[in-house]
Amino acid sequence: METTEIKVEDIDVTGPKLGQGSYGHVSVGTWKGARVAVKSLHEVFLQLYRDDPQRDAILAEFHREMTLLVTLRHPNVLQFLGYVRDDDRPLMITELLHESLENRLEREPRMSEACTHHVLRSVACGLRYLHERAEPIVHRDLASKNVLLSRDGYQVKIADYGLAKAIETQKRTAKKYMYTATFNQGTELYAAPEVFGKAASQPPRDMFAYGVLALETILGFITMPLPRNDEENLVIVPEVERRREDLNQSKGGETTYSF
Known part of the structure; x- marks a missing residue:
């Protein structure tokens, strides 16, 4: 069309x-x-x-x-x-789709294993398409509020590309352009550590947010990691430590998920 x-x-x-x-x-x-x-x-x-x-x-x-x-x-x-x-x-x-993943999880925190896998696989396919275009697109605000589902849950689509602009990047000798979505840095709970610095937008930011989204979809709620900085010891807390409790919980119960 x-x-x-x-x-x-x-x-x-x-x-x-x-x-x-x-x-x-x-x-x-x-x-x-x-x-x-x-x-x-x-x-x-x-x-x-x-x-x-x-x-x-x-x-x-x-x-x-x-x-x-x-x-x-x-x-x-x-x-x-x-x-x-x-x-x-x-x-x-x-x-127009029926609802966001965020709303679906509020109504049904524990989706079936099949539904969970379908949602996460669909989002991964959408991200791969955006990142592997001739002019790659970095979403920068991947979150459950921006993943939309049809009423039966079969259709899963990434939405809300914000106000997009092109960022010129260099790769080898070829000049390429990378699009980013939204003026801001995205939703903080999904944000990679480098978002809070001045690093250029790259696909790994979306992949980090995808990992957080996967935890949220498996656990049924948005995770609340430990602070990024340990002010007492003046060190940055590694992500695996910040989210260890949630990662362990995602592997508990009757089903074990692999990342």
């Missing part, structure tokens, strides 16, 4: 709000008779004066994200359907 530029009057955004972030929110809408998810910028940004540099910058990033998402086609990546390019009301339209 080709992505379509949509006129404002063709999309009806009257459904409930599904979530929001620093720059925008997602609501349920209707397009061509089908229920879809519609991402909009917060009104406070749209009400800025037209010559305000902040407004121009935010709109530019919003349009850049649309340009990126239109190229994504994978069963484990949320499908981008269309967009409204009107600067007075820019919108992004994607397919």
Whole structure:
């Protein structure tokens, strides 16, 4: 299916709000008779004066994200359907799934082993697709709130690519570009240690977050590791020590999971 530029009057955004972030929110809408998810910028940004540099910058990033998402086609990546390019009301339209993994775990903390494996394998496949593109994409905010499931749990898709921008990287002699999603550093509980420094965004950040997501999916709750720094001994606590209790718990009970 080709992505379509949509006129404002063709999309009806009257459904409930599904979530929001620093720059925008997602609501349920209707397009061509089908229920879809519609991402909009917060009104406070749209009400800025037209010559305000902040407004121009935010709109530019919003349009850049649309340009990126239109190229994504994978069963484990949320499908981008269309967009409204009107600067007075820019919108992004994607397919609508039933719920986030975060909501599913709140309702059913202990999913079946088969369901757990299916979710984690699906997310891994989606990440592999993003990271192995000719222009790799680093999500930077992989978390259970950004993994969406269909009602039957069969469809599992990575969502919320934030306001994407390209970072030029060098690999051997070939110049390549790596896209990152979101302005911020992502959700802290999923963040790799290097996120809090000034290291460039790389796929391993997503893989670290995937490990945390795997623990959360297996245990049924988001883990709360020990602090990163042992101030008494002035040392950085290794991740395996910070999360040892959760790692041991993931191997307990009747089922043992291997990482």
